[in-house]
Amino acid sequence: MDNKEIIAEPTPLKPHEWVNAHADYLYAYTITRVNSEEQARDLVQETFLAALEGMHKFEGKSSERTWLTAILRNKIIDTYRKKTKGLKTLSINDTEAGETEFFWNEEGHWHQEHWPTHFGIDNIDPLVNKEFNHILQRCMQKLPALWLSVFTMKHMDDETTDTVCAELKISASNFWVIIHRAKLNLRACLQKNWM
Amino acid sequence: MIEKRMVKPLTLQENIELRLHLVTCGVCRLYIKQSHKIDLMVKQILKNTPPANIRLDDDFKKELKVRIDNELNKS
Numbered sequence: 001m002d003n004k005e006i007i008a009e010p011t012p013l014k015p016h017e018w019v020n021a022h023a024d025y026l027y028a029y030t031i032t033r034v035n036s037e038e039q040a041r042d043l044v045q046e047t048f049l050a051a052l053e054g055m056h057k058f059e060g061k062s063s064e065r066t067w068l069t070a071i072l073r074n075k076i077i078d079t080y081r082k083k084t085k086g087l088k089t090l091s092i093n094d095t096e097a098g099e100t101e102f103f104w105n106e107e108g109h110w111h112q113e114h115w116p117t118h119f120g121i122d123n124i125d126p127l128v129n130k131e132f133n134h135i136l137q138r139c140m141q142k143l144p145a146l147w148l149s150v151f152t153m154k155h156m157d158d159e160t161t162d163t164v165c166a167e168l169k170i171s172a173s174n175f176w177v178i179i180h181r182a183k184l185n186l187r188a189c190l191q192k193n194w195m
Numbered sequence: 196m197i198e199k200r201m202v203k204p205l206t207l208q209e210n211i212e213l214r215l216h217l218v219t220c221g222v223c224r225l226y227i228k229q230s231h232k233i234d235l236m237v238k239q240i241l242k243n244t245p246p247a248n249i250r251l252d253d254d255f256k257k258e259l260k261v262r263i264d265n266e267l268n269k270s
Contacts, residue, residue: 024247031245041251041255048263140237152241155234
């Protein structure tokens with residue numbers, strides 16, 4: 001058998017074409033994971049520069065885009081780490097975030113005006129409903145950076161809670177308080193904008 | 196507690212408290228349903244190819260290109 005058929009040629013890197021070929025993609029990838037355009041641009045730039053330095057490490061096993069995205073992903077997680085660094089213990093009743101009071105009364109019950117209502121998300125197929133996806137993305141962008149970090153990291157690669165907590169160096173209780181707040185806000189934002 | 200349950204197992208006491216509460220709390224049961232749905236939708240957004248309508252501005256791309264070319268010329 002011809003060896004050439006078995007051993008695939010490594011994909012050559014074409015750094016002169018990176019910006020045209022991948023910059024928009026990498027930027028769109030980033031902006032759904034961090035909520036600052038400026039930071040997203042910086043991350044794309046840093047990714048290209050890091051890739052230039054690490055070109056010798058590229059083994060050609062994956063496509064150029066997959067390789068660049070992997071570098072970018074690590075950089076995004078680094079920014080998440082910075083946001084969670086020095087995070088003290090959060091409590092669900094912590095009014096610092098302002099949101100908890102908004103949702104709950106003294107007995108810990110839901111304020112009636114914030115009761116979840118049906119708003120027709122049960123039957124939505126996000127793959128076909130672009131408008132809904134757009135609203136969801138806008139609602140994610142509105143989340144405080146720290147919440148978005150933890151929330152995105154949880155869903156990005158189906159990471160287990162333990163992995164996310166270890167990578168971001170946060171406690172399991174901080175993790176669920178953040179997830180809880182993020183979810184409450186996302187849900188309220190969706191209900192407000194979709195109904 | 197609903198979100199906590201998704202993250203780590205509740206203690207026996209917490210579990211009983213939550214179950215009792217859910218019997219009478221219709222909005223909480225609705226919340227659970229919507230919470231799962233939101234998780235699913237967010238996952239899909241993150242796994243899908245990023246939207247093609249989000250683009251970097253051309254000036255930034257031009258500068259970036261110059262910067263990459265300069266770095267390449269250095270080495």
